[in-house]
Amino acid sequence: MKNFIAHNDKIRNEMLETISYASTVEDLFTQIPIKMKELQLNNPLSELESQRFFKTLASKNKTKYSYFMGGGIYNKFIPACIDYIAKRFEFLTAYTPYQPEISQGTLQVIYEFQTMISRITGMDIANASMYDAASACAEAVLMSYRINKGKKNKALISNKLNPEYIEVIKTYLWAENIEIEFFDDIPNNNSDYCCVLLQYPDYYGEIEEIKSIDTILIVCTNLSALSIITPPTNADIVIGDVQPLGIPMSYGGPHAGYMACKQQYMRQLPGRLVGRTVDKDGAQAFTLTIQTREQHIKREKATSNICSNQSLIALMATLYLTLLGEKGFKQTGILSANLAHALSKMLNGKGIKTLSKNFFNEFLIQVDDSDKFLSNLKNKGILGGIKIDENKVLVCTTEMNTEEEIVNYIEAV
Numbered sequence: 342m343k344n345f346i347a348h349n350d351k352i353r354n355e356m357l358e359t360i361s362y363a364s365t366v367e368d369l370f371t372q373i374p375i376k377m378k379e380l381q382l383n384n385p386l387s388e389l390e391s392q393r394f395f396k397t398l399a400s401k402n403k404t405k406y407s408y409f410m411g412g413g414i415y416n417k418f419i420p421a422c423i424d425y426i427a428k429r430f431e432f433l434t435a436y437t438p439y440q441p442e443i444s445q446g447t448l449q450v451i452y453e454f455q456t457m458i459s460r461i462t463g464m465d466i467a468n469a470s471m472y473d474a475a476s477a478c479a480e481a482v483l484m485s486y487r488i489n490k491g492k493k494n495k496a497l498i499s500n501k502l503n504p505e506y507i508e509v510i511k512t513y514l515w516a517e518n519i520e521i522e523f524f525d526d527i528p529n530n531n532s533d534y535c536c537v538l539l540q541y542p543d544y545y546g547e548i549e550e551i552k553s554i555d556t557i558l559i560v561c562t563n564l565s566a567l568s569i570i571t572p573p574t575n576a577d578i579v580i581g582d583v584q585p586l587g588i589p590m591s592y593g594g595p596h597a598g599y600m601a602c603k604q605q606y607m608r609q610l611p612g613r614l615v616g617r618t619v620d621k622d623g624a625q626a627f628t629l630t631i632q633t634r635e636q637h638i639k640r641e642k643a644t645s646n647i648c649s650n651q652s653l654i655a656l657m658a659t660l661y662l663t664l665l666g667e668k669g670f671k672q673t674g675i676l677s678a679n680l681a682h683a684l685s686k687m688l689n690g691k692g693i694k695t696l697s698k699n700f701f702n703e704f705l706i707q708v709d710d711s712d713k714f715l716s717n718l719k720n721k722g723i724l725g726g727i728k729i730d731e732n733k734v735l736v737c738t739t740e741m742n743t744e745e746e747i748v749n750y751i752e753a754v
Contacts, residue, residue: 407723407746409684411703411737412544413474413503414593415565415585418673418740423587423660432656447652448627452615454655457662461564462579463572464601468612469629469650471598474582475506478538478561479513480611480645481578481600485536485557486519487609487644493535493556495520497528501543502561510538531555541573542566545696545735546703551575564599565739566701568674578602587661588654597651597658607631611645673740677702680738680747687751696733703737705729714754721753 348356353366386394408416427433431446451469458467471477482496498510500523514521519535531537532555540561542548551560551573560576565585573579579601588596602610608631616630662670681702685695688706697704708714711728718725723746726736738747 405722406719407749408741409723409725409736409738409750410727411546411739412727412735413505413582413584414590415737416590416739416741417565417585417587419587419589420661420664422664423657426660427653427657432653445627447656448615448629450656450659451650451652452617452627453663454659455615457659458564458599458601461567461572462562462599462601463574464576464579465604466607466610466614467599467601468610468614470583470652470655471580471600471612471647472651473594473596473598474503474561474580475509475598476513476647477580477582477598477600478502478506478559479510480647481559481580482510482514482519482536482538483517483645484578484602484606484609484611485559486517488557488606489535493533494518495522495534497522497524497531497534497537497556499523499537499539499543500525501545501547502538502540503544506561527552527554536578542570542701542703545705545729546700546737547697547705548699548701563701565674565677568671569678570701577606583654583658586658588657595651595654597654609644611647612650674701676740677738680740680742680744681736683744684736684738684747684750687747688754691751691754693754702739703735706734706736707732708734718750718753721749723750723753725750725753 357364357366410416431444432450455467455469459465471480482498485496486494496514496519498507498521511521522534527537527539534556536557536559537554538559538561539551541551542563548566548570551558553575557577558575559578559580560573562573562579562581563585564581564583581599583597583599584590600610600612607614610631613629613632615627618626618628620626665673678701681700681704685697685700685704685706689695694707695704696707706726709732711731711734714734715725715728726734729735
């Protein structure tokens with residue numbers, strides 16, 4: 342344990358002498374332009390005084406807005422007990438569940454998460470989770486490349502995919518020398534590509550019929566939408582983000598991605614899977630069954646260099662689905678969709694055209710000036726949507742919006 346004992350003066354002097362840089366520790370920091378005396382810090386505060394100071398500072402933030410923004414991160418109702426359960430010592434730990442012999446409770450939760458994702462997406466199997474939807478998209482393309490044994494090095498990707506996901510995909514595929522071609526409508530001849538990747542509903546909220554194709558079909562989808570619309574069962578791989586399932590928006594993270602697929606592609610899934618079996622006494626037991634990560638097998642045989650799964654976030658998503666149940670999950674979808682269609686209809690009545698034809702809870706509107714439109718709403722306490730371009734705004738509703746907020750939105754435009 343001696344290596345963990347704090348350095349004494351003798352050791353510090355030996356280190357300074359070895360690097361021949363300075364005679365004191367303070368001299369090491371002379372190259373840094375900012376000095377403490379230049380920061381003009383106030384006198385130290387007690388804990389109580391600090392709390393009062395920061396509460397006063399925080400009160401200057403404007404937080405009471407009606408929220409109509411989506412684009413991949415959604416303002417959803419989160420039952421209070423999710424946070425309480427997830428923070429229990431059995432789950433909230435700095436340790437990442439690498440080994441197959443980790444807590445049976447954690448393994449069972451991941452197993453239930455996989456089962457729920459499979460049921461919602463209509464796929465045969467799901468993995469223990471991904472980092473987020475963007476990395477899941479990129480990993481799915483790489484997975485399709487492996488399924489095709491590297492013989493097809495081009496991927497077809499929809500222009501209507503979340504632009505942030507596209508940027509991550511570009512980075513991943515650049516490193517693998519896989520070419521990307523973008524499309525608005527799926528080309529009839531797509532057999533030369535390792536995959537076709539599209540979003541359902543797409544980034545602009547449109548729900549388009551998923552056609553049969555001649556290669557691996559990857560569908561990125563909003564799980565909340567699948568509460569009331571038909572799951573993409575004709576896909577080979579289904580991916581997305583679990584943020585709508587009880588995960589706070591938290592300034593964009595942390596999130597967890599999910600990936601599900603048909604059974605024949607199971608061993609090409611990145612990350613790992615939890616399986617259910619029985620122990621030597623015949624009792625139910627859970628274990629990591631497939632671990633195709635480079636921590637477990639030779640790097641050249643690994644499906645991915647993904648290091649872990651987002652087990653705590655997956656736990657929160659599992660708790661959310663468990664607490665709502667199938668009926669409650671569907672009800673949130675119905676509420677979100679009804680509010681969106683009501684807002685769209687009222688906007689059309691005021692001469693603001695809805696560009697989306699078939700949509701769940703997000704839709705594109707056309708305005709004269711996007712910046713002016715959104716700024717006007719913000720001044721009236723409404724975050725009215727996401728600017729797409731100078732004349733288009735993406736608007737979103739969830740079950741957290743109220744009829745009163747819808748009316749206020751219409752009165753403010």
